[in-house]
Amino acid sequence: MRIPLSSPDITELEKDLVMEVLDSGQLGLGPKAKQFEEQLSEYIGSRFAIACNSGTSALHMLIRALGIRDGDEVITTPFSFVASSNCILFERAKPVFIDIDEKTLNMDVTQIENKITERTKAILPVHVFGQPANMDEILKIARKYNLPVLEDACEAIGAKWNGKLAGSFGTAGVFAFYPNKQVTTGEGGIIVTDDEELAAVCYSLRNQGRGNDVQWLSHIRLGFNYRLDEMSAALGTAQMKRIEEILKKRQQVAAMYLEKLRDIPEIILPTIDARAEMSWFVFVIRFIEGIQRNQMMEGLLKRGIGCRPYFTPIHLQPFYVEQFGYQTGDFPVTERVSQSTLALPFYNRLTEQEVDQVIRAIREELQIFR
Known part of the structure; x- marks a missing residue:
């Protein structure tokens, strides 16, 4: 008997909703992505949710939207999937690593302050394997130095720290939905935040930098094609129901x-x-x-x-x-x-x-x- 490392949990509900999209003929920029965003916003308790094509894209958009650029530094962990650091390099900033706690495998919060410099622009904790990092201490340090906190909760949807959901603590949180994740859209990710200005920039960045009035072929900034397609969103809406x-x-x-x-x-x-x-x-x-x-x-x-x-x-x-x-x-x-x-x-x-x-x-x- 072969036992795979992972396998997605797909039911008839997922199949029906994906087929609904295929039958509709609207495979992109449709209602399912919006519905998926609303589900995540309600679940996390955030004002905004911005769906995109991967957790990596979500992290990249946040780094860019915060104006992190050449020579800036972001404090994060070396014990993670490489995307949590690559997203910093995409904007020519530098990931500054701190070692991990040997028990929880999350970043050792006692080392954060020693790595903060005048170039530090954010803290990016990763909730490794679905266990939240020590958000109390991370937020305490972030407030002291007036730093945004970007939660990489790509592995941690539904996890809680002191009863509060991972992804809801920082300036913004990110979830990912690869097939081995708890919730899958095949490929996909999402940003959750209460920051209206940050959300507006991310909505624009994911759709080629279009203005928020979504005028056809009107682009106000350099953006990306980081959109989530409707089939993936439909799969996600079914998974979130379950x-x-x-x-x-x-x-x-x-x-x-x-x-x-x-x-x-x-x-x-x-x-x-x-x-x-x-x-x-x-x-x-x-x-x-x-x-x-x-x-x-x-x-x-x-x-x-x-x-x-x-x-x-x-x-x-x-x-x-x-x-x-x-x-x-x-x-x-x-x-x-x-x-x-x-x-x-x-x-x-x-x-x-x-x-x-x-x-x-x-x-x-x-x-x-x-």
Whole structure:
């Protein structure tokens, strides 16, 4: 039996709404994208929601809309998908990394102030794997230095910090909807914010820089084609109707893993901050020192068990090394954690039988190291 790393949860509702769009003949700039925006705005409690074609595009628009440019700095984490830093480079600014907390894997908030300079223009925390960063401390520092906070909540829709939804704390938040996310539109992303001026600029940027009166071929700034198509939006509207069901299913799968893996001494399970409510994007375990993660991964893959390292440190990506001269040892906690992480198969419809199969395979592969 092959068990994939991820698999989207698509029902007849999703199929029906996508077919509704196809039958309508209006495949772009239609009502479904607007409906999807309204759903996200209502869910998060934001005044505005700007749908676009990816989480990367959403982050890029925010960086540009805030006027972050050449030589500016944005404080963020090296333990993330590379897009959370690339969006800063798109505007020729510089991501300034701080190391992570070894338990939560989010940015170590005690290090933020030491990295703030006169060139710092924003803080960009990432809610890694669906666990919110310490937003209390991040906002406290941001207010002290009058810095905007851009929440990369691409992996964290439905997560909460002290009872408040991720994405609703900062100047703006971003969600992404790739097929392995909790909610999917195939490809897609969205910005949520209460800032009317920021929202207006982002609405314009995603549609080739058109003015907000949307006059045909009237462009008031340099923009992009970052629009979300109607088929993707329809898929998203169906998923948002089911979001509580989806999040509950993922919680149940995570609970199975947590219970069934707890007695394996070579494994470090996810640590959830007491103030956080997790929205499970992936299920990532870590191995103790002496267990070769890559060897474990190869063994599981040979058994048909989908698995991948999460994440490779951004600062050690070849382009970043070439561009900035980063070296091994620059962010030791990130590097140590990254060498031991492994994402296991995780999706809504993963059965207990399949979870048991994954765990049997892990136990058998671990025998090599005993």
